[in-house]
Amino acid sequence: MMTECSLEDIDGVGPATARKLREAGFVSIESLAVATAFEISEATGIGYDTALKISQAARELVKIDLVTADEVLKRRQQAQKITTGSKALDALLGGGIETQAITELVGEFGTGKTQLCHTLCVTVQLPKDKGGLEAGALFIDTEGTFRPERIVQIARKHRLEAEKALKNIIYARVYNSDHQVLLVDKAWEICSQHPIRLIIVDSLTSQFRGEYLGREALALRQQRLNGHVHKLLKLAEALNLAVVVTNQVVANPGQFFGDPNKPAGGNVVAHASTYRLFLRKGKENTRVACLFDAPHLPYGEASFLVGEGGVVDSPGSESS
Numbered sequence: 001m002m003t004e005c006s007l008e009d010i011d012g013v014g015p016a017t018a019r020k021l022r023e024a025g026f027v028s029i030e031s032l033a034v035a036t037a038f039e040i041s042e043a044t045g046i047g048y049d050t051a052l053k054i055s056q057a058a059r060e061l062v063k064i065d066l067v068t069a070d071e072v073l074k075r076r077q078q079a080q081k082i083t084t085g086s087k088a089l090d091a092l093l094g095g096g097i098e099t100q101a102i103t104e105l106v107g108e109f110g111t112g113k114t115q116l117c118h119t120l121c122v123t124v125q126l127p128k129d130k131g132g133l134e135a136g137a138l139f140i141d142t143e144g145t146f147r148p149e150r151i152v153q154i155a156r157k158h159r160l161e162a163e164k165a166l167k168n169i170i171y172a173r174v175y176n177s178d179h180q181v182l183l184v185d186k187a188w189e190i191c192s193q194h195p196i197r198l199i200i201v202d203s204l205t206s207q208f209r210g211e212y213l214g215r216e217a218l219a220l221r222q223q224r225l226n227g228h229v230h231k232l233l234k235l236a237e238a239l240n241l242a243v244v245v246t247n248q249v250v251a252n253p254g255q256f257f258g259d260p261n262k263p264a265g266g267n268v269v270a271h272a273s274t275y276r277l278f279l280r281k282g283k284e285n286t287r288v289a290c291l292f293d294a295p296h297l298p299y300g301e302a303s304f305l306v307g308e309g310g311v312v313d314s315p316g317s318e319s320s
């Protein structure tokens, strides 16, 4: 999904500047087009004014500056869907997990967030007529709950060769929020080397919540989380890939009415997510998903099952 142009095609970028940019992780025109001049200048040592010219020139090359509405429509029409493994859940989502967007999976422990992430890493690899994008996934694991054994089982269910399915998933274990932020910067490079159309961050918020404790740290945490999710959104839009993040619900003791549990990360995460899918446990092994805050989809619910083959339809389920 990257342009065929190289950094040297940007006006004013010669081999030396291109090398500096690449060393700092700006490996593609897209990565420069969505970066601020300040970010480019900080990371490369290139002066601010030059960095500003470079980012403007990059934006013109990939045409993400001013466009007419029909071009916006054209770009939107390039958005694709990845099947979740459940027809009912796909229907709720308007066809599946969408590219050019962030889908946030919210729920208490054990509601199937990580299981759905595993399933998507496999289904993104399926042929297009089976609901996939014939592409790979980048799995950023902040909780240590990724299990390749599950990938093998889910791949079998979808009749994919397990060995190949494993090779198409790039895995990164993250131990702190700085590393998590850095990996998303590095994702531009990873996506230029591998045909990745899905980025998972499981979980988006846990490292941040563990590190920034107390009221004094809250503003800084939200500021950093904000930068992080917006970088993810830029990746999704510029590279036409799907970003799926998970988020736990936290007790909100200040609230006496309505749901006392709400997603971590507050408004920062809520505003950046294009789709918020709330998951809860249903009867036996079923899970119920409900969609909030979708820009053009009605509110609704769907039930599905988490089994050995990952997310599948529950018998007799239908979306409502």
Ligand SMILES: Nc1ncnc2c1ncn2[C@@H]1O[C@H](COP(=O)(O)OP(=O)(O)OP(=O)(O)O)[C@@H](O)[C@H]1O
Pocket: 107, 108, 109, 110, 111, 112, 113, 114, 115, 116, 145, 248, 285, 306, 307, 308, 309
């Ligand atoms: N191999 C399997 N076969 C059937 N069901 C499974 C299998 N593995 C996991 N599950 C189901 O998935 C549940 C765990 O879900 P998951 O790990 O996705 O939760 P989560 O929402 O990510 O929770 P957390 O917030 O703790 O990360 C288990 O309780 C079980 O019901």
Ligand SMILES: [Mg+2]
Pocket: 113, 114, 115, 143, 145, 202
């Ligand atoms: Mg989990």
